Amino acid sequence: MNLQFVVDGLLTGSIIGLGAIGVTLTYSILRFSNFAHGEFIAWGAYAALAASTLLGWMAGGNVSAIAPFSFGWTLIAATVIAVLLTGLLALALDYVLFRRLRRANTITAVMASFGASMALRSLLEFIFTSSPTYFSKKLQIAQKLGLGVRATPDQMILIVMTGILVLSIHLLLTRTQTGRSMRAVSENPDLARVAGIDVGRIVNITWMIGGGLACFAGVMVGLLVQIRPYMGFDLLLPLFAAAILGGIGSIPGALIGGLIVGLAEAFAVQTVGAEWRAAVAFVLLIAVLLVRPAGIMGGKA
Amino acid sequence: MLEFFSSGLAGYLAFFLATALSYAIICLGLNLQWGQTGLFNVGVAGFVAIGAYTSAILTTPPSDTHLGGFGLPILVGWAGAMLVSAAATGFVGLLTLRLRSDYLAIATFGIAVTIQLVALNAQAITGGPFGIGFIPRLFSGWAEDALLFNFANLAAVALVVLILYIGLERLVRSPWGRVLRAVREDEEAARSLGKSPSHYRLQAFVLGGAIMGLGGAVQAHFIGFIAPENYLPTLTFQVWTMLIIGGSGNNLGAILGGVAIWALWSVSGSAITVFFPPEQQARAAALQITGIGVLLSLALLLRPRGLLGERINVSRHTDAKPAKAG
Numbered sequence: 001m002n003l004q005f006v007v008d009g010l011l012t013g014s015i016i017g018l019g020a021i022g023v024t025l026t027y028s029i030l031r032f033s034n035f036a037h038g039e040f041i042a043w044g045a046y047a048a049l050a051a052s053t054l055l056g057w058m059a060g061g062n063v064s065a066i067a068p069f070s071f072g073w074t075l076i077a078a079t080v081i082a083v084l085l086t087g088l089l090a091l092a093l094d095y096v097l098f099r100r101l102r103r104a105n106t107i108t109a110v111m112a113s114f115g116a117s118m119a120l121r122s123l124l125e126f127i128f129t130s131s132p133t134y135f136s137k138k139l140q141i142a143q144k145l146g147l148g149v150r151a152t153p154d155q156m157i158l159i160v161m162t163g164i165l166v167l168s169i170h171l172l173l174t175r176t177q178t179g180r181s182m183r184a185v186s187e188n189p190d191l192a193r194v195a196g197i198d199v200g201r202i203v204n205i206t207w208m209i210g211g212g213l214a215c216f217a218g219v220m221v222g223l224l225v226q227i228r229p230y231m232g233f234d235l236l237l238p239l240f241a242a243a244i245l246g247g248i249g250s251i252p253g254a255l256i257g258g259l260i261v262g263l264a265e266a267f268a269v270q271t272v273g274a275e276w277r278a279a280v281a282f283v284l285l286i287a288v289l290l291v292r293p294a295g296i297m298g299g300k301a
Numbered sequence: 302m303l304e305f306f307s308s309g310l311a312g313y314l315a316f317f318l319a320t321a322l323s324y325a326i327i328c329l330g331l332n333l334q335w336g337q338t339g340l341f342n343v344g345v346a347g348f349v350a351i352g353a354y355t356s357a358i359l360t361t362p363p364s365d366t367h368l369g370g371f372g373l374p375i376l377v378g379w380a381g382a383m384l385v386s387a388a389a390t391g392f393v394g395l396l397t398l399r400l401r402s403d404y405l406a407i408a409t410f411g412i413a414v415t416i417q418l419v420a421l422n423a424q425a426i427t428g429g430p431f432g433i434g435f436i437p438r439l440f441s442g443w444a445e446d447a448l449l450f451n452f453a454n455l456a457a458v459a460l461v462v463l464i465l466y467i468g469l470e471r472l473v474r475s476p477w478g479r480v481l482r483a484v485r486e487d488e489e490a491a492r493s494l495g496k497s498p499s500h501y502r503l504q505a506f507v508l509g510g511a512i513m514g515l516g517g518a519v520q521a522h523f524i525g526f527i528a529p530e531n532y533l534p535t536l537t538f539q540v541w542t543m544l545i546i547g548g549s550g551n552n553l554g555a556i557l558g559g560v561a562i563w564a565l566w567s568v569s570g571s572a573i574t575v576f577f578p579p580e581q582q583a584r585a586a587a588l589q590i591t592g593i594g595v596l597l598s599l600a601l602l603l604r605p606r607g608l609l610g611e612r613i614n615v616s617r618h619t620d621a622k623p624a625k626a627g
Binding site (some may be wrong): 027032033035040064097101102106107108110111112114115116117118119120121122123125126129130152233236237240244275276278279280281285289290 | 339342344396397399402403404406407408410411412414415418419421422509534535538541545583584585587588589590591593594595598599601602605
């Protein structure tokens with residue numbers, strides 16, 4: 001048994017986990033499963049690509065990469081810009097669509113998110129065409145980590161960054177007043193409103209966090225694999241599986257769920273074959289629904 | 302010359318209508334699930350695919366490239382399609398109908414992705430990426446006369462739609478149909494009247510799935526060839542838009558929506574071939590999907606009832622005047 005699948009699984013798992021945090025927050029605070037969440041990943045990646053190209057051009061081209069990584073300062077700055085832009089995209093989508101439908105009937109909002117997902121993805125396909133692109137065409141040499149496992153510097157820094165991001169979101173939710181308000185709205189929006197919590201502000205913060213994390217996941221996919229319009233939609237099922245597996249509403253649960261789905265996918269690629277990868281999330285999802293619908297860390301289902 | 306043109310146009314219209322009505326069949330299945338019972342199925346394409354593949358495998362002549370074929374009559378293929386699709390919907394329904402409604406959406410989305418993956422990868426059964434060809438077509442003896450052939454097929458598909466329409470209208474007006482709407486509107490009230498919501502939900506879900514499978518089979522025998530890329534989530538999305546635009550909860554609306562959205566899709570598709578150079582057409586086709594997505598969102602925001610809204614059905618044994626539509 002080659003242990004390389006652990007590194008691959010942790011990387012895919014980090015990407016899925018970051019996306020699943022957004023899904024689980026939207027589900028617990030806004031009370032609907034957002035089928036357009038995958039598009040935030042794709043739009044985030046393309047926004048970072050556009051911003052880093054623009055920054056590179058403004059800096060006179062030829063921005064050198066920061067050794068030992070494959071990317072330079074332009075991509076770091078572009079990611080910050082793209083995280084904000086993707087958060088704003090999520091807010092805009094809420095403003096024109098979800099806000100008006102959530103009040104009436106949550107399932108109508110789910111349906112609208114399905115329509116928005118199709119429209120957003122096809123728009124990307126129209127603007128950037130369906131052919132894949134990359135942040136950088138440079139090849140990185142993977143370094144030996146022992147036990148027959150290799151990882152590139154990019155892969156290692158991204159795993160560290162994921163840890164830092166998830167920890168900060170977890171601390172935000174558990175240690176700050178904003179986090180307490182978010183949990184209150186998730187428990188009971190009406191009671192939270194009566195207690196003087198600005199529910200509209202909490203909703204906006206939720207979208208910004210969800211969109212921002214999805215954008216970072218998109219940049220990760222772009223650095224590690226490639227950028228294409230379907231990159232987010234193809235992650236949708238793993239995102240849902242991770243969020244449900246971890247327990248709806250739980251940030252650590254979403255990350256753990258993501259890591260389990262990622263590791264299972266990498267394991268299946270090695271043992272069953274890469275062509276069945278997309279079915280792994282479904283099998284895990286069905287298993288959770290059968291055995292423990294509330295998820296690992298969850299309370300109510 | 303003129304005669305040729307007009308018969309070509311009539312043939313095209315018949316072909317167009319037959320295709321549109323085959324979508325209307327799927328739409329009627331979804332209307333039973335969503336329109337009547339409030340079950341959110343995001344895996345329509347998967348259940349349609351199961352119907353299409355089942356019927357294709359049952360009816361094609363023996364082949365090395367996929368399972369079977371068993372060379373059975375087309376009607377046996379259709380019946381098999383309904384049975385296997387019903388079994389698949391039953392499986393998903395048993396797992397998820399007792400959970401929150403969102404879980405049904407996620408699980409059906411997942412099974413559709415998985416079914417498409419099986420169609421693509423289980424080459425020994427499904428023919429893999431090459432799909433299944435030589436699916437027997439109705440009235441293939443008349444295939445030389447395109448006009449007659451297209452009209453005969455249109456008549457056959459229209460007959461299936463008519464039978465389904467009459468059957469579903471009877472069901473909707475029956476006590477069974479009233480329980481479905483009771484479950485949709487107020488589960489607790491239905492339960493307190495002694496009706497088990499999960500039983501009725503499962504029945505409606507499975508029957509709707511069987512109808513979707515039939516729709517897939519009818520399409521497969523109409524076109525004569527199926528492949529995995531016919532059953533991408535775009536299909537689910539088209540059928541949903543058809544139902545919402547036509548008017549969910551209304552069987553006539555489901556049929557009307559099927560024809561209207563298919564007309565819009567065909568016209569915009571032709572417009573793209575006219576207005577965009579060939580190398581840009583694949584790219585421009587993405588705009589079609591964007592347009593339909595915007596249309597669906599606008600309909601949900603501005604006219605959630607669709608073109609034909611739901612009509613009130615009360616028992617003919619009561620004098621009560623219907624209240625306002627739900």
